Amino acid sequence: MEQLTTSVDVLFILLGAILVLFMHAGFAFLEVGTVRHKNQVNALVKILSDLAVSTVAYFFIGYGIAYGVFLGFNLDGALTTAMSERSGYDLVKFFFLMTFAAAIPAIVSGGIAERAKFYPQLLATFFLVALVYPFYEGMIWNGNFGVQDAIESMFGAPFHDFAGSIVVHGVGGWIALAAILLLGAREGRYGPRGHQWAPSSIPFLALGAWILTVGWFGFNVMSAQQVEGIQGLVAVNSLMAMVGGILAATFMGDKDPGFVHNGPLAGLVAICAGSDVVNPLGALVIGLVAGGLFVWAFKWTQNKLKVDDVLGVWPLHGLCGVWGALAAGIFGSTALGGLGGVSFGAQVAGTILGVALAFIGGYVVYALIKSSVGIRLTKEEEYEGADLAIHRIRSTQEH
Amino acid sequence: MEQLTTSVDVLFILLGAILVLFMHAGFAFLEVGTVRHKNQVNALVKILSDLAVSTVAYFFIGYGIAYGVFLGFNLDGALTTAMSERSGYDLVKFFFLMTFAAAIPAIVSGGIAERAKFYPQLLATFFLVALVYPFYEGMIWNGNFGVQDAIESMFGAPFHDFAGSIVVHGVGGWIALAAILLLGAREGRYGPRGHQWAPSSIPFLALGAWILTVGWFGFNVMSAQQVEGIQGLVAVNSLMAMVGGILAATFMGDKDPGFVHNGPLAGLVAICAGSDVVNPLGALVIGLVAGGLFVWAFKWTQNKLKVDDVLGVWPLHGLCGVWGALAAGIFGSTALGGLGGVSFGAQVAGTILGVALAFIGGYVVYALIKSSVGIRLTKEEEYEGADLAIHRIRSTQEH
Amino acid sequence: MEQLTTSVDVLFILLGAILVLFMHAGFAFLEVGTVRHKNQVNALVKILSDLAVSTVAYFFIGYGIAYGVFLGFNLDGALTTAMSERSGYDLVKFFFLMTFAAAIPAIVSGGIAERAKFYPQLLATFFLVALVYPFYEGMIWNGNFGVQDAIESMFGAPFHDFAGSIVVHGVGGWIALAAILLLGAREGRYGPRGHQWAPSSIPFLALGAWILTVGWFGFNVMSAQQVEGIQGLVAVNSLMAMVGGILAATFMGDKDPGFVHNGPLAGLVAICAGSDVVNPLGALVIGLVAGGLFVWAFKWTQNKLKVDDVLGVWPLHGLCGVWGALAAGIFGSTALGGLGGVSFGAQVAGTILGVALAFIGGYVVYALIKSSVGIRLTKEEEYEGADLAIHRIRSTQEH
């Protein structure tokens, strides 16, 4: 019985890890489809290499910073023990959490697409996943530095972020904003003859959105980390928020395929935080607002702020993440049909902290890299396209 | 122990829901690859928006009609209770069954592709999933209106449709037929200079078929709904029918990629009904017949009946569904190596009822919409393509 | 409790089967993206038809040769019993192992792409999966012919190949080599004006690599076959080897998308054998070496050996498989942080045996078919492309 429970726990969290690993393919294709044809290969290679660097960074450093266990260095034989104890559960838990950590560079990637150098970006990935992300992750999910205690004593409840509206998406989105600002807009995007480019392939973009959407159920549900903690509520709230996001994007975005396929993602980003406490009807509203928020904020970012965020990762992960964390404080309350145990004040506090740390951390990392090795392709390389300039091959061949 | 069983039940049915959700991406890509290039975006957006509308329709109305629980309205606090009781199992069960319900518009979509208006189609989706589908679903799977009792008393066994050869596929296929007839053929498809169009992208079509095939194992196996009811037999029968479908399509369809990639789907549609009672060798035969039936019936529909069913959803879901329900009555008998408990007469009765209700229900819904808001693009819009006419963007950009 | 364990076992191995089934889509798209545009359809149809023929071959013959149970013929009522006993566990075990067997033709397919006839290749598939593969599989995984006993008595440990570095990948790769040699290079590949062709679609190639990578976690982890035997270690070792492969390919392959996307596959091939005994740090090294080996060996095969292995399946599966089997003997030892119980001598012996049987078996099958019905398209057909020559349709239509 105990063995069975342990084994099923391993299976449970492994399924989560597999689903979130698959999401990385989703990130890749969302970017492939959105960028111009001459940058498709770069999108693909970047995501895959980033994933590898993230794993190493988190294995040796990041996981230790967040949870105190520096697995890769096998301190106190932690790695050796984890290999055989409890069917290797602790190893798979690392795997699962690593797939979250690796989402950070995958999110950033979509914002800085089409103009960033390759190896400097890998370097940034290393620092983000080794230091910036786990610093905040540990505060919120591992009680580090007494931050949660402080929030709880102030507001009566800790900062509630079940599956990472802020810890993952918010942090990713706000790091991306810092990176985008330091990198600058693509040549020709703004200015007197400035213009936007239509996506190279809507089917690939849609494929990416679908993979992300499906994998997200692992992201959210398996955040329970143990099978006996599984909550059908989390699954259905994710569904409802996803549906809300699609509906808002369909109607507010006037059937625009770019909006419609980001709709579910907006809803899912927003539901992460409160998926274990809000009511499915609340989740539907959270998703509707998130979908609408994305449509509005994307246009606002592009046209008013003139921030050249190629995939719209700041509105998507950064802003919908913030909305999600706040919404957990609202719809999680019993008054609104939630399961309670959340405080709006705590949500505000945790969110501000996360956003600030992410933006500052991201800014520092990218500023250092910018001023040392540089992060931007030359004008000629950008014009030629990252595929030829960096990878020396085009995405497809004429037939 | 009880908690573990409950938790694993939640996980089990959730995995089914995730796999069937993924199938919706399969529906989308099967359509993307089959339609002309100028209608690819529309295929993608339609499937996603339909999914969202379906969820809402089923949450508030359809599920209640089928199973008596109007979750969305939280009558008697059903929703509140479901949130925390039994780890939220009832919520995930809704999720799982919703992915089946949403298959109805996804099936119809492939038949009416390239010429239907957008919002009227969403409206049809709403009515189909809120009313038509659950009406019959409830009769068969929830014993509503004493229909199953009547069949049982007449034929000695109730209508056996384990995973929905008729309840889902048959109903979807026959609704689609009604819709297609009301919509009419695409401009230029028939008549003196009429012709067929080759598929825009066989790789995307194949991707769709693969995703559907893989997800189908969730569709069939998780129809047990509880882990202790899992049957390896269902999985292997699905495999065998899939294989039979591929083989028949390969040989009878002369290596035609369109037939070969519909082969597994034909086999899988047909095996749904009897996958829990037939013998794997029976399943192989069921698949072989289904694959051959699709090849023959597709050509017959297109050339003799002149029904412009773009993806061939009526032969695929409608006819192979009928074959599957009947086959369950044949190969399910112990005489033919099955586990028994089925009656051919009951299968005929249930099938006729399902087909009739679906065709009539579908006809009424589409006829009402046609005569009120209209369901068909103008000639010019159709010529221009649904992508530009409805979504104002083309699927891909020149490079 | 017993029922629960059995049920979860069925679920466990079924999830493995589903994931590995999905890998076949990965094989298909890896090939679609790598071949020239005029051979894309053929890649897709081949993989699907091969899968169907493999299932039949393994169901009726191959599984019996490996494990003594000729399911398809229902000898001693084995099939009938399996239908209901232990929730059908034995049936799903067959399904799981079949997906491995079917990997053999899928591997070969990538090597012989763009020039092989269709039906003769299906015939080869039949013999490979009915006879060649299960012959060695049974020796290693079922103790047939006392081979493992002999190795154990000689080297103190049996040949250790947990998930098939040699049993599946090595065998597939070396059969492919035989097939490629018998088939000869594509027209225009070598000789005075000989040249290589760039891949038709890097996004499709990447999609294939992603699907393979994700599915591989089912391939490796579910090789435990029973949930209580699940090892988190296997999952994390797979991850680490995958990461090592990506890193080596990124740096040694200079960001080449073809290398980068084969990197994870190289690492995963190599880790199969020892994933249950090596240390995650060992796994990282195994992956790094595998990734580097692939980059080097691919160029060596193409340029020095002038073997026209289109996807590089011999370096990937054949050579990385050999490396993996040997590496299990090295890094599996307790001295290097492994769990022990392995012998380098045994690994060498088992590997040599596997490679020899595969090469010879493959050679015999393809030589017989070559000399009887022929295996190669005519020059004209090859020039026209397999899509038009065999399937009479092109992969995509102009828009």
Place this chain on the structure above:
Amino acid sequence: MKMITAIIKPFKLDDVRDALHEINVDGMTVSEVKGFGRQKGHTEMYRGAEYVVDFLPKIKIEVAVSGEVLDQALEAIMKAAATGQIGDGKIFVTPIEQTIRIRTGESGRDAL
């Protein structure tokens, strides 16, 4: 020997070919081009940004004909390609000084 170059609407290609076929002109070379003229393009829209597609897809037909059939051929093309709507296209006639059939080396009218 004259070269007729006609820019027409894409969906009129089959009609034009049929018309030329009737007067026994079967050889021609066709390409896809983008036309700019009085007929205006359209506007696309993606995530709130407008894309002006200011060209129209057109088909260019090149037919080499001997002097005698020129007028007949022009007539045939004009009739078949016309819809009366703006954007029907243009025909240009240019002189050819030499015509060769690569396969046989024949030249002039025999080369067609």
Place this chain on the structure above:
Amino acid sequence: MKMITAIIKPFKLDDVRDALHEINVDGMTVSEVKGFGRQKGHTEMYRGAEYVVDFLPKIKIEVAVSGEVLDQALEAIMKAAATGQIGDGKIFVTPIEQTIRIRTGESGRDAL
């Protein structure tokens, strides 16, 4: 009536169109072509194999103009298309013997 055929760098298309627009020449037919000349192509690389792409993507513009505007049009194109870098392209002028507007049957200058 003359046909101006200009082979230019792709990213100069908008500039050339603007320049022609200013002298009231709005009709033209454009196609994508591959250019070979002094400007060299590039080398691609895939899994250790080199691919020489020896052509360069160019744009071919065909504009029919009446004799009077010819020089002005040539001037406009030259100015707008020049970057001073190798590969800027060529302009060829050829005679047109007949011009017809399909829609109306107008010919000569009226057809433009």
Place this chain on the structure above:
Amino acid sequence: MKMITAIIKPFKLDDVRDALHEINVDGMTVSEVKGFGRQKGHTEMYRGAEYVVDFLPKIKIEVAVSGEVLDQALEAIMKAAATGQIGDGKIFVTPIEQTIRIRTGESGRDAL
């Protein structure tokens, strides 16, 4: 100055370029076209429906040459492009009245 327009089989492009290269003609403009003529297309098939693809992919080469090299160039193209099979294609020679190199403004023979 003459413009040579050759319609050839696609896989003959490299040979033709080599042949022209040998007589020091390196500049040319190439495009993909669809040819209709005596050589017939093929039939495709999808789910029981036939698709007649009645054109053949061809390559159009445009080379401007000065009068002296014309014959040599024609000779070179003919030899390199011929397979003796139907569909080898045609060569048309047309007059060029003016030739300009955009980069330098050079004209006539200097512009090539």
